[in-house]
Amino acid sequence: MKELYITRPLPDRVLDRARSHFNVTLRDQTTPLKKGEMRAALVLYDVIIPTLGDLFTAEVFAGMETARCRLLANFGVGYNHIDVAAAQQAGICVTNTPGAVTDATADIALMLILMSARRAGEGERLVRKGKWSGWHPTQMLGLHLGGKTCGIIGMGRIGQAIAKRVHFGLGMDVIYHNRSPRVVDMPARQLDNIADVLAASDVVVLAVPGGADTRHLIGAPELASMQPHAHLVNISRGDVVDEGALIAALQQGRIAGAGLDVYEFEPDVPVALRVMENVTLLPHLGTAALDVREGMGMMALDNAIAHATGQALLNPV
Numbered sequence: 001m002k003e004l005y006i007t008r009p010l011p012d013r014v015l016d017r018a019r020s021h022f023n024v025t026l027r028d029q030t031t032p033l034k035k036g037e038m039r040a041a042l043v044l045y046d047v048i049i050p051t052l053g054d055l056f057t058a059e060v061f062a063g064m065e066t067a068r069c070r071l072l073a074n075f076g077v078g079y080n081h082i083d084v085a086a087a088q089q090a091g092i093c094v095t096n097t098p099g100a101v102t103d104a105t106a107d108i109a110l111m112l113i114l115m116s117a118r119r120a121g122e123g124e125r126l127v128r129k130g131k132w133s134g135w136h137p138t139q140m141l142g143l144h145l146g147g148k149t150c151g152i153i154g155m156g157r158i159g160q161a162i163a164k165r166v167h168f169g170l171g172m173d174v175i176y177h178n179r180s181p182r183v184v185d186m187p188a189r190q191l192d193n194i195a196d197v198l199a200a201s202d203v204v205v206l207a208v209p210g211g212a213d214t215r216h217l218i219g220a221p222e223l224a225s226m227q228p229h230a231h232l233v234n235i236s237r238g239d240v241v242d243e244g245a246l247i248a249a250l251q252q253g254r255i256a257g258a259g260l261d262v263y264e265f266e267p268d269v270p271v272a273l274r275v276m277e278n279v280t281l282l283p284h285l286g287t288a289a290l291d292v293r294e295g296m297g298m299m300a301l302d303n304a305i306a307h308a309t310g311q312a313l314l315n316p317v
Helices: 012-021 035-044 084-089 102-117 120-128 157-170 194-200 220-225 243-251 290-308
Strands: 003-006 023-026 047-049 071-073 093-095 149-153 173-177 203-206 231-234 257-260 279-281
Touching: 003 012, 003 035, 012 023, 012 290, 047 290, 071 290, 084 093, 093 290, 102 120, 102 157, 102 203, 102 231, 102 257, 102 279, 120 279, 149 157, 149 194, 157 173, 157 203, 173 194, 194 220, 220 243, 243 257
Parallel strands: 003 023, 003 047, 047 071, 071 093, 149 173, 149 203, 203 231, 231 257, 257 279
Antiparallel strands: none
């Protein structure tokens, strides 16, 4: 049997299946791998299942052309933590888990949209602190979403799932920007540039992949394009947003609020964000449901098994 290295604890069903196909070494820590651990794993194992935070950089792959590992079966759809070009140059394939995460991530986006616009986090904190004095007509007035415009940046699987939820579920109009023309099977308009989407939206949702091409895609100039009553929601990758510029925009009232599931330097979340009442903060919950994580793990294993048996990879990147 081939040797498989799993870098974080995974659901039991996934581990049971893995052990039926491989000799499995499970790392029981929940922290990202260090450089030495990654290089050792490339030498010792046939397949590695890494995940977010395991930074397989070009430096990690240097000199690994004859290493034992020939596949990184990433646990997750995002793979910006892996230098795919460097991996391929070393003869190592990379796969991911698209599809398994789509609906769960879109659900989190919808939750953040509602929580930010309707001040849900602020309201819950008020009740928990025992400071709620009772209902009155002007208490905690938020933004009603029906009839408003949702702008989506990135109209892939997740972006389209978000669009359907906000349009058919909340009655919002949808506009979007995508790097290439994208026809969708619902009422939505594609605009030519990001600035036009930001300027016309009451809520902006970021659903682009991470990586060098999208780092700081949203910075001070882009935030300045948004309307003062608008909300920004990020469920993509933390560094898609210039966090310092976002903090400044929120503090100065240039946008009304933000809903964040990801952070530029996570797990570090700036105090400035944590103390603002108009910011909803989640601990990267995008795919945090047991059946979803099982689905991700099974898809990663499908790729690992295909590799081990000489079949075509299901989800090469």
